[in-house]
Amino acid sequence: MPDENPVKIEEKSAKPDAKAPEVKTASDVGIGEARATRFPRYFSVVFAFLFIIFIPLEIFDGLEDRWMGRMFRMRGMEQADPRISIVTIDDASLKRIGVYPWPRGVYADLMDKLFEHGVAVVGFDVLFHERSGKPKEDQKLIDATRRYRKKVVHAMMVKPTPGSYTLQHDYPFKGLREVTKNFGNVVQHMIDLDGQVRGMVITAGKSQEGGWVSDPDRVPALAISMLGVFDGSTIDTVIEKLGDNGMFLNIRGEKKIKRWNEQAGEDLEIATVYGINRVPAWEILDDEADEDAIARLKGGIVFVGLTAAGAFDHYPSPFSEMSPGVEVHATQIDNILNERWINPPFVWGALIITIFMIFLAYRIVSLRPVYAAIGLVVVCIGWTAIVYFAFVNLVIIEFIPPIIAFIGTYLVLIIHRTMMEQQAKAEVRQMFGQYVSPDVVDILVKDPKKLSLGGTKRDMTIFFLDIAHFTTISEKMTPEDLIKFLNRYLTALTDDILNNNGVVDKYIGDCIMAFWNAPLEVKGHRAKACIAAVNCIGTIERLNAEYVDPSMPETPAVRIGLNSGEVVVGNTGSARKLAYTVLGDEVNLSSRLEGANKFFGSTIMASEDTFDDEAKALIEGRELGKVRVVGKEIPIMVYELLGKKGEIDASWEKALPLYHAGVALYNDRKFVEAKAKFQEVLTLKPEDKPTKLYLNVCEDYIVIPPPADQELVFNLTSK
Numbered sequence: 001m002p003d004e005n006p007v008k009i010e011e012k013s014a015k016p017d018a019k020a021p022e023v024k025t026a027s028d029v030g031i032g033e034a035r036a037t038r039f040p041r042y043f044s045v046v047f048a049f050l051f052i053i054f055i056p057l058e059i060f061d062g063l064e065d066r067w068m069g070r071m072f073r074m075r076g077m078e079q080a081d082p083r084i085s086i087v088t089i090d091d092a093s094l095k096r097i098g099v100y101p102w103p104r105g106v107y108a109d110l111m112d113k114l115f116e117h118g119v120a121v122v123g124f125d126v127l128f129h130e131r132s133g134k135p136k137e138d139q140k141l142i143d144a145t146r147r148y149r150k151k152v153v154h155a156m157m158v159k160p161t162p163g164s165y166t167l168q169h170d171y172p173f174k175g176l177r178e179v180t181k182n183f184g185n186v187v188q189h190m191i192d193l194d195g196q197v198r199g200m201v202i203t204a205g206k207s208q209e210g211g212w213v214s215d216p217d218r219v220p221a222l223a224i225s226m227l228g229v230f231d232g233s234t235i236d237t238v239i240e241k242l243g244d245n246g247m248f249l250n251i252r253g254e255k256k257i258k259r260w261n262e263q264a265g266e267d268l269e270i271a272t273v274y275g276i277n278r279v280p281a282w283e284i285l286d287d288e289a290d291e292d293a294i295a296r297l298k299g300g301i302v303f304v305g306l307t308a309a310g311a312f313d314h315y316p317s318p319f320s321e322m323s324p325g326v327e328v329h330a331t332q333i334d335n336i337l338n339e340r341w342i343n344p345p346f347v348w349g350a351l352i353i354t355i356f357m358i359f360l361a362y363r364i365v366s367l368r369p370v371y372a373a374i375g376l377v378v379v380c381i382g383w384t385a386i387v388y389f390a391f392v393n394l395v396i397i398e399f400i401p402p403i404i405a406f407i408g409t410y411l412v413l414i415i416h417r418t419m420m421e422q423q424a425k426a427e428v429r430q431m432f433g434q435y436v437s438p439d440v441v442d443i444l445v446k447d448p449k450k451l452s453l454g455g456t457k458r459d460m461t462i463f464f465l466d467i468a469h470f471t472t473i474s475e476k477m478t479p480e481d482l483i484k485f486l487n488r489y490l491t492a493l494t495d496d497i498l499n500n501n502g503v504v505d506k507y508i509g510d511c512i513m514a515f516w517n518a519p520l521e522v523k524g525h526r527a528k529a530c531i532a533a534v535n536c537i538g539t540i541e542r543l544n545a546e547y548v549d550p551s552m553p554e555t556p557a558v559r560i561g562l563n564s565g566e567v568v569v570g571n572t573g574s575a576r577k578l579a580y581t582v583l584g585d586e587v588n589l590s591s592r593l594e595g596a597n598k599f600f601g602s603t604i605m606a607s608e609d610t611f612d613d614e615a616k617a618l619i620e621g622r623e624l625g626k627v628r629v630v631g632k633e634i635p636i637m638v639y640e641l642l643g644k645k646g647e648i649d650a651s652w653e654k655a656l657p658l659y660h661a662g663v664a665l666y667n668d669r670k671f672v673e674a675k676a677k678f679q680e681v682l683t684l685k686p687e688d689k690p691t692k693l694y695l696n697v698c699e700d701y702i703v704i705p706p707p708a709d710q711e712l713v714f715n716l717t718s719k
Contacts, residue, residue, distance in 0.1 A: 039416055040417075044409060044413075047409055047412075048354070048359075051355070060398070060400045060404070065198065068318070068391075070318075073253075075392055077252065077254055077255040078253065081338055082300075083300040083337075084277065085278070085296055085297060085302050086305060086326055086327065087278075087281050087284055087305075088279065088281060088305070088308075088324075089102075089126075089305065089307065090280050091309060096285075097281070097282055103134060104128070104134070104138050104140055107124070107304070109140075110304065111152065113287075114297065115148055118299055119298070120151065120229070121226050121230050122304065123152075124154055125305035126306070128141065128154065128155075128173060130173055145176060145179050146179040149179055150181060150182075150229070152180070154172050155184060156172065156184070156185060157169070157185065158185045167207070183219060184222030184329075185203075188315070190246060196316050196317060197328050199249060200246065200247055202220065202221060202235060202239050202246070203235045205218040220235050223333035224333075230301055231337075241336070242336075247342075249331050250331070250342050251318060252276055252334065253317075255273050255319075276327060277296055301333060303330045309322070343395050345396040349397070357409070360406065361407075364376065376407075380406070383406070455569070455571075455583075457566055457567070457568055460515050460567050461564040463497065463502065463513070463532070464513055464590050464594035465493060465558055465594070467511075468557040468559055469555075489556060490507060490510075490512065492542075492543055499535075500531050505582065506579070506581070515567075515582050516529050526564050526609075530606060531644070533560045533604045534643055537558065537603060540558050558603070559598065559602075560597070561590045562593065562611075563609065565586035565589075565609055568582065569581070569583075589629060593606070596627060596638070600624050600640070600690045601693065602640040602690055604640060605624065606640075611641070617645070618644065619644060620643050622642065623637065623638075625637070626711070627714045630716065635713045651684050655680075658680045658681045659677070662677030662678045666694060669705075671701045672698075674694070674698050675699065678691050
């Protein structure tokens, strides 16, 4: 009797205890992105630290200067103060008047002409250090300077003293110096490494100890000296206005005027317009200057300087490879008169912005790839627009360090992220490639987020399959033949599982453990597991027919246990080796049901939770009764799956209704009537072991009926 004759069931369980293994979460030993979160953080901190070092060391100044030149060209030419003009010693003037250097009398005539037109101040960016060897010509220049001494500024140089750290003042020749009231330094003290002059000093002295501002021998720049003549400004008032002894120049620039040439088939340059007005010297001397130029001279500021090609006094600028030095002085006075100089960058501001940009890139990379790419474009365009807007409003914000920091951080982290994603995909393929269908692997590889790597609870169906008679079979085989046998049978049985969206958890000798509804959700996973189990029976029959081995002592068969319920699924193991598996009482129950087949003589045993309405609509099954397995106090109803609907043999078509009727009578404790039904079943299915079991139990209960309060349960007290 079931209660009095407990049956020992040997069980191969992959899980000795559901509570024993620790479930590792993704943050502990997960794959891909979860494991790689520390690198982006560490890289960002180190990268920010490098910029804290590089920016004060002016590592990026060369690139910053080139970018500033680009912004000047983007802005284009601006018209300078119309009161400022440059009387140019240009190529045309050299052709009219003669080769350079000109006789000193030419400059005297030029002064006379300019002051006749009402010029307020004339500054010469021409050095008269030595006498010319023509006393009469030198005297003309001296006399003209004496006549207009209050309105004329002559050039001098503050230059290094050979073999000394001090500077020396180099004035015009003695006679001219004695009559000159105003001098201006024309040496460019702020020439950058690329040769461009982007800034100018206000004053320079002989010694930089304590700074030129406090040097008693200080001399103003040419433009500052001319500004003093023009409006009474002093060195100190200009420095106070600027807040420093140096200034960044707002270069006015130039633009080319082009016209389409039909013969050449392209735009050809026909003229150049300058932001600071230019008047050729010969036009002033020959009274051929146009009315607009003459009108601008009245009450204006005039610089006289070389612009001819080949002159030594040229510097590259954002607008031209050869801009005349006199234009630098004119730009300085223009900027101060109109308060249009460029405010210098703030080093600490660049540091703060750069660090912020690194943090911003760190955050953007964590977004989805599409949003991260959009973020990259938006930040780059936005930052460029902000810097350019500030530039046209005369404020310099360092562009290069922040943009390099942002793009550098973004590229490194996005490459790292891509590598981690590829590694994660490789790990997904390695972890699941042998155990799930290729379609499922492709889905997981495309979107690893669908794979929950932490231990999570989930409703799943668990499948255990064991090859019957394996011990007997293996004893008669060589190791080589045994491996071939297992590979042949397990491969075919695995295909049945994978083809029905199952996941093979592991192989335990001749046992297969599988599950459904993880890592991807599988709709109707109970029914799919049942179909896979039925297909496995058909596969065994096919393999046995194809590979007949007369020496084999037993014909291979399988026993399958199915159970469904809430289990824990995720990675278990150590940091060195992980296994994606399931844990829980429902897993253990599935294993016990596989072993319980030996008690009933059944082939596929499924719990009532697995053999639900959806499964019953597809699979033909029969009730085996209630069983109480080891470790479970509450008995569960179990069923044997016989085959797919409409595919069971004809004998079962007749025998199954009789079996159902017999079980119903048995449950109603009508053991005599039940016995009769089971005898009818055996006439149709003489070798059916579950029917024989019920027949024997009915015979026992007819002799000694069970107590009325005793539940009809098969107690399986041993594994």
